[in-house]
Amino acid sequence: VLPSGIVYLDGNSLGPLAVGVTERLRRTVGEEWGTVLGPAWGSCGWMEAPERVGDRIARLIGARPGEVLVADTTSIALAKLVGAALAARPERHLVLSSEDNFPSDLFAIAGAARLAGAELRVVKRSELAGALDGEVALVCLTHVDFRTGELYDIAAVTAAARAAGSLALFDLCHSAGAVPVGLEEHGVDLAVGCTYKYLNGGPGSPSFLYVRGELQGDLENPLPGWLGHREPFGFDLSFEPADGIGRFRTSTPPVVALAALDAALDAFEGVTIEQVRAKSMSLGQLFVEVVEDAGVDGLEVASPVDPERRGSHVALRHPRSEEIVAGAAARGVIGDFRAPDLARFGLSPLYLSFEEVYTAAEVVVSTARALAA
Amino acid sequence: VLPSGIVYLDGNSLGPLAVGVTERLRRTVGEEWGTVLGPAWGSCGWMEAPERVGDRIARLIGARPGEVLVADTTSIALAKLVGAALAARPERHLVLSSEDNFPSDLFAIAGAARLAGAELRVVKRSELAGALDGEVALVCLTHVDFRTGELYDIAAVTAAARAAGSLALFDLCHSAGAVPVGLEEHGVDLAVGCTYKYLNGGPGSPSFLYVRGELQGDLENPLPGWLGHREPFGFDLSFEPADGIGRFRTSTPPVVALAALDAALDAFEGVTIEQVRAKSMSLGQLFVEVVEDAGVDGLEVASPVDPERRGSHVALRHPRSEEIVAGAAARGVIGDFRAPDLARFGLSPLYLSFEEVYTAAEVVVSTARALAA
Numbered sequence: 001v002l003p004s005g006i007v008y009l010d011g012n013s014l015g016p017l018a019v020g021v022t023e024r025l026r027r028t029v030g031e032e033w034g035t036v037l038g039p040a041w042g043s044c045g046w047m048e049a050p051e052r053v054g055d056r057i058a059r060l061i062g063a064r065p066g067e068v069l070v071a072d073t074t075s076i077a078l079a080k081l082v083g084a085a086l087a088a089r090p091e092r093h094l095v096l097s098s099e100d101n102f103p104s105d106l107f108a109i110a111g112a113a114r115l116a117g118a119e120l121r122v123v124k125r126s127e128l129a130g131a132l133d134g135e136v137a138l139v140c141l142t143h144v145d146f147r148t149g150e151l152y153d154i155a156a157v158t159a160a161a162r163a164a165g166s167l168a169l170f171d172l173c174h175s176a177g178a179v180p181v182g183l184e185e186h187g188v189d190l191a192v193g194c195t196y197k198y199l200n201g202g203p204g205s206p207s208f209l210y211v212r213g214e215l216q217g218d219l220e221n222p223l224p225g226w227l228g229h230r231e232p233f234g235f236d237l238s239f240e241p242a243d244g245i246g247r248f249r250t251s252t253p254p255v256v257a258l259a260a261l262d263a264a265l266d267a268f269e270g271v272t273i274e275q276v277r278a279k280s281m282s283l284g285q286l287f288v289e290v291v292e293d294a295g296v297d298g299l300e301v302a303s304p305v306d307p308e309r310r311g312s313h314v315a316l317r318h319p320r321s322e323e324i325v326a327g328a329a330a331r332g333v334i335g336d337f338r339a340p341d342l343a344r345f346g347l348s349p350l351y352l353s354f355e356e357v358y359t360a361a362e363v364v365v366s367t368a369r370a371l372a373a
Numbered sequence: 374v375l376p377s378g379i380v381y382l383d384g385n386s387l388g389p390l391a392v393g394v395t396e397r398l399r400r401t402v403g404e405e406w407g408t409v410l411g412p413a414w415g416s417c418g419w420m421e422a423p424e425r426v427g428d429r430i431a432r433l434i435g436a437r438p439g440e441v442l443v444a445d446t447t448s449i450a451l452a453k454l455v456g457a458a459l460a461a462r463p464e465r466h467l468v469l470s471s472e473d474n475f476p477s478d479l480f481a482i483a484g485a486a487r488l489a490g491a492e493l494r495v496v497k498r499s500e501l502a503g504a505l506d507g508e509v510a511l512v513c514l515t516h517v518d519f520r521t522g523e524l525y526d527i528a529a530v531t532a533a534a535r536a537a538g539s540l541a542l543f544d545l546c547h548s549a550g551a552v553p554v555g556l557e558e559h560g561v562d563l564a565v566g567c568t569y570k571y572l573n574g575g576p577g578s579p580s581f582l583y584v585r586g587e588l589q590g591d592l593e594n595p596l597p598g599w600l601g602h603r604e605p606f607g608f609d610l611s612f613e614p615a616d617g618i619g620r621f622r623t624s625t626p627p628v629v630a631l632a633a634l635d636a637a638l639d640a641f642e643g644v645t646i647e648q649v650r651a652k653s654m655s656l657g658q659l660f661v662e663v664v665e666d667a668g669v670d671g672l673e674v675a676s677p678v679d680p681e682r683r684g685s686h687v688a689l690r691h692p693r694s695e696e697i698v699a700g701a702a703a704r705g706v707i708g709d710f711r712a713p714d715l716a717r718f719g720l721s722p723l724y725l726s727f728e729e730v731y732t733a734a735e736v737v738v739s740t741a742r743a744l745a746a
Contacts, residue, residue: 003408010411017407025398029633033576034390035376038383038709039702046576073624075598076449083488099610104599107612108623111597115456115488122610196625203406203419203628223596224484225448226477235712237472237495239480250481251446252569255576257630260402329412336411339608 002351006332007360012174012313012346013336015200015264024263028256049258050249056265057199057208060273061172061191062182067216069245070195070208070258074173075108076223077192077209080248082112082138083222084211085167085190089137092166093118096132097140098125100147105171109140115222128157132164138190139166143181144174144311147342149303151179151311155186162187167215173197176208178280178312178348180273189215198312198348201261206254216244225250267350279349281307283357287314287347290361299324299368302342313346316364320371327367333360375724379705380733385547385686385719386709388573388637397636401629422631423622429638430572430581433646434545434564435555440589442618443568443581443631447546448481449596450565450582453621455485455511456595457584458540458563462510465539466491469505470513471498473520478544482513488595501530505537511563512539516554517547517684520715522676524552524684528559535560540588546570549581551653551685551721553646562588571685571721574634579627589617598623640723652722654680656730660687660720663734672697672741675715686719689737693744700740706733 001017002008008016032044041047054068061068071077082095095113097106099122110120123131132139139161144151154170161168169190175181177198183191191210195201211219220241226232227249230240241247268276284307291301291314302317304310318324321343325335328343335345345364347357374390375381381389405417414420427441434441444450455468468486470479472495483493496504505512512534517524527543534541542563548554550571556564564583568574584592593614599605600622603613614620641649657680664674664687675690677683691697694716698708701716708718718737720730 001407003410008410014406014411014414016410017402022399022403022407025402025629026395029390029398029575030395033387034374034395037376037381037389038387038707040576041387072445072449073598075624076445076596079596102599103602103608103610104624106610107597107599107602110612111595115595117490194625202402203413204625204631205629206627207624222484222488223449223452224480225446226475226480229476229480233712235476237476237479239483251448251477251580252567252577254579254627254630256398256578256633257627258577260629334411339606 006334007356009333009335009345009347009360011348012197012344014196014203015198015348016351018200018264018267020266021260021263024259025256028259046253046255049255049262050253051245053258053262053265054208054245057176060268061176061210062180062184063210064184064213066244067213068208068210069248070206070261071249071253072207074192074194074207075104077207078105078108079112080221080223081169081190081192081209081211082109082140083116084219085138085169086113086116086118087220087222088218092135092137094135095120095138095140096128096136097122098128100125100145101140101142102146102171105140105142129160132160132166134165136164136166138169140169142171142174144179146174147338148315149311149313151309154181154188158186158188174311177268178276180277183210188212195261199261200264200267202257205257205261209248211245211248221248221250223250227251276349280312280347283347283349283352283354284310284314286354286357287345287361290358291316291365294365296365296368297372312348313344316343317341318343318368323371324364324368328364331363331367333363379707380729382706382708382718382720382733384721385570385717387569387576388571388721389724391573391637391640393639394633394636397632398629401632419626419628422628422635423626424618426631426635426638427581427618430549433641434549434583435553435557436583437557437586439617440586441581441583442621443579443634444622444626445580447565447567447580448477450580451478451481452485453594453596454542454563454565454582454584455482455513456489457592458511458542459486459489459491460593460595461591462540465508465510467508468493468511468513469501469509470495471501473498473518474513474515475519475544478513478515502533505533505539507538509537509539511542513542515544515547517552519547520711521688522684522686524682527554527561531559531561547684550641551649553650556583561585568634572634573637573640575630575637578630578634582621584618584621594621594623596623600624649722653685653720656720656722656725656727657683657687659727659730660718660734663731664689664738667738669738669741670745685721686717689716690714691716691741696744697737697741701737704736704740706736
């Protein structure tokens with residue numbers, strides 16, 4: 001449901017409203033909450049939504065049913081999994097990450113590490129392999145660099161972490177719904193991600209967390225609450241964790257936001273993530289080629305030009321990127337600016353045509369050219 | 374917006390859909406998300422909603438502007454404040470609570486205490502005063518017993534905690550929007566609560582947390598994330614906490630749920646919480662009198678009969694309470710059952726008339742009498 005006259009290239013930040021979401025909210029809010037009321041917890045599938053919607057996301061990230069839970073926020077999901085991983089490796093005291101991770105993730109990981117009596121060590125990406133020693137309980141990285149869109153090799157990092165006796169966790173905020181992740185294929189241990197970017201769940205929609213099935217029994221949720229209990233309605237004073245991914249639940253599920261997300265995921269029915277990826281790479285190539293062919297002074301492609309090494313957005317670097325983003329927006333092309341000098345353009349394959357992306361790239365180029373002139 | 378033919382006495386579990394919520398969601402989802410898209414973060418007040426809606430709740434619980442934040446869930450809010458309190462009292466290693474606290478709170482508090490290298494000690498309510506020694510960093514209690522509705526004396530506990538050098542935290546899930554709390558008046562340090570009971574925020578709507586203004590600078594959020602940073606959009610790798618209540622933010626605000634809650638709070642405009650309380654006590658008395666006058670064998674009032682000592686629900690005890698709740702529901706009176714033997718009836722003053730409550734009490738009584746016969 002996109003307004004006419006704009007090309008929306010900010011879906012890597014906030015995905016747009018999908019067809020069906022409004023109607024679904026009318027049903028969940030107006031009919032379920034509005035007329036079934038409290039008993040809807042038992043009769044409208046509200047309580048099961050975190051796992052049910054999680055299973056729908058699982059398909060898009062190459063996980064198996066029962067491995068993904070939708071709840072909380074990305075940082076809280078990180079705090080849970082980092083804490084759980086550190087408790088499962090009590091003889092190791094480091095979490096390793098890299099400078100190109102989301103700053104927010106670094107804050108959340110550092111906080112969780114501190115609580116566990118461990119420490120976060122942040123190195124350059126190129127220094128990761130050398131830093132992966134016997135002190136490292138967990139390696140936490142982003143799958144896609146939120147600045148440049150660089151796509152990292154999950155398989156290689158997971159294998160290296162395993163060889164070093166560490167667990168590996170990936171942030172999939174910029175890949176879920178745009179890039180195949182292959183969690184099962186690569187034997188990834190842990191992952192988190194938001195649902196409001198390429199999954200189009202809505203502003204502040206809940207995050208998801210993934211725990212490899214074989215690991216679930218060995219990990220405990222360090223932020224427990226009644227809904228992670230084996231029998232939440234027993235109102236027992238002692239905590240017995242649920243089996244499976246449900247043990248990572250804490251509180252009452254955010255029903256309205258889950259309904260919006262569930263409806264938004266309908267857009268992924270009938271397509272494979274490989275098809276989504278193929279179109280994303282082509283859209284990216286088109287955008288990159290227009291920019292490179294134009295050769296505007298000072299404007300360079302900050303993303304990898306090889307589409308295989310790039311997620312689903314293209315970042316351009318220019319000293320006056322903020323003005324380029326504002327100028328393009330005034331002409332109907334919405335991207336976003338990331339300090340100090342990046343203009344980012346998200347290429348969501350589900351709702352963008354080649355024509356739109358071509359036109360948008362031309363608008364960006366001519367806006368940059370006008371600035372330089 | 375209540376369906377006809379029912380008397381809804383389960384608002385202490387899930388408040389009903391309020392007038393204006395549907396229209397507000399249409400605006401936030403359809404217009405803001407749907408047409409302004411990503412830029413709505415800057416132009417539609419989304420980013421400020423946690424504090425703005427928090428200030429609206431502050432008025433209802435006797436807090437000052439800038440002391441309440443809406444975010445996350447009650448258990449996560451508890452984990453934040455318990456962790457912060459323990460870090461601020463490093464020489465003390467106990468959190469004290471009582472058996473009548475929410476089991477979920479006990480799980481969350483125990484989890485947070487464990488992470489901080491401290492321990493939760495759970496005693497009977499009558500043993501609290503004796504247990505409040507120099508090892509106790511924090512006392513965590515519910516304001517209203519979720520089973521019996523018993524209302525506890527916040528002022529006395531806060532004063533005793535202060536005298537012992539401890540902080541005091543209250544769970545206001547069953548009081549916010551129904552009972553005056555007087556956080557400022559009693560000098561309460563910390564509080565949390567959900568917004569889906571008497572505040573009618575919707576299923577799984579976000580929780581709130583309160584930190585007394587004077588304490589905010591001394592406490593650190595143990596679950597940090599980018600939105601608690603002084604400059605979230607600086608994308609700095611080192612964490613500098615924001616001033617004020619904003620430091621307890623972690624992740625992106627749940628915009629859609631916040632919009633629903635914000636609209637639901639409109640129902641409290643033009644009334645004081647003291648007016649709400651006065652009607653709540655009268656409704657409770659009416660309900661209790663009908664039950665007591667009926668004298669049904671085996672059916673007793675489990676709540677305090679003194680309205681000053683009771684929150685906004687009345688609990689009845691009967692060996693077959695589950696059947697009483699089901700039977701009354703079949704006749705249009707919706708309460709809820711809490712194992713092993715309680716039937717709870719919430720008396721939300723904003724939408725219940727005396728006539729409805731009288732009728733409902735008669736239905737409950739005659740359902741119980743039919744069972745006994």
